[in-house]
Amino acid sequence: xxxxxxxxxxxxxEGQEVNITCSHNNIATNDYITWxxxxxxQGPRFIIQGYKTKVTNEVASLFIPADRKSSTLxxxxxxxxxxxxxxxxxxxxxxxxxxxxxxxxxSVLP
Amino acid sequence: KAGVxxxxxxxIKTRGQQVTLSCSPISGHRSVSWYQQTPGxxxxxxxxxxxxxxxxxxxFPGRFSGRQFSNSRSEMNVSTLELGDSALYLxxxxxxxxxxxxxxxxxxxxTVT
Numbered sequence: 001x002x003x004x005x006x007x008x009x010x011x012x013x014e015g016q017e018v019n020i021t022c023s024h025n026n027i028a029t030n031d032y033i034t035w036x037x038x039x040x041x042q043g044p045r046f047i048i049q050g051y052k053t054k055v056t057n058e059v060a061s062l063f064i065p066a067d068r069k070s071s072t073l074x075x076x077x078x079x080x081x082x083x084x085x086x087x088x089x090x091x092x093x094x095x096x097x098x099x100x101x102x103x104x105x106x107s108v109l110p
Numbered sequence: 111k112a113g114v115x116x117x118x119x120x121x122i123k124t125r126g127q128q129v130t131l132s133c134s135p136i137s138g139h140r141s142v143s144w145y146q147q148t149p150g151x152x153x154x155x156x157x158x159x160x161x162x163x164x165x166x167x168x169x170f171p172g173r174f175s176g177r178q179f180s181n182s183r184s185e186m187n188v189s190t191l192e193l194g195d196s197a198l199y200l201x202x203x204x205x206x207x208x209x210x211x212x213x214x215x216x217x218x219x220x221t222v223t
Binding site for chain 1: 114210
């Protein structure tokens with residue numbers, strides 16, 4: 001079971017690009033990497049999922065190096081509303097072996 | 111399309127009681143997973159149901175159980191409540207079994223006194 005680590009917290013300013021890294025040294029061959037965003041008193045919201053290299057959607061990019069031992073969620077031009085906790089999840093898509101990271105609390109300052 | 115709904119949103123129970131929480135998934139989603147979230151332990155997986163069968167289970171005692179109905183709606187039950195069961199219980203739905211592109215409900219905040 002891949003153990004994940006993330007920075008506990010990060011600060012940024014509006015308009016900046018934010019990169020949040022998740023380390024998963026013992027990721028397995030079948031494991032995918034998924035990122036979620038959670039606001040207070042709400043359930044997590046799916047952001048992006050990837051297996052290798054780079055994935056981009058309308059809200060974020062996910063960079064995964066060739067060894068897949070880490071992944072970086074990139075949020076372009078953050079706003080105050082991006083203040084939230086961001087979780088990475090590593091696990092196979094059979095639902096049997098997966099774990100959520102501890103979460104990174106991102107604070108976006110004006 | 112309506113999102114995942116959970117009822118009730120808040121609940122206060124006494125030690126030793128039991129509780130049932132309900133979850134309605136996004137229309138068309140057949141998998142429902144349950145999670146417990148606490149400040150100390152973070153997000154912990156309870157179990158997943160797909161096609162009315164429990165497919166995967168986390169490391170929780172047997173006091174935690176669940177079921178899924180033919181319309182994919184799901185319930186989870188916690189018997190003999192303990193103070194440590196106080197948490198936010200989250201339900202998530204997805205298209206297929208084990209799919210980590212999940213859509214979460216707002217959660218049920220359970221307080222055990």
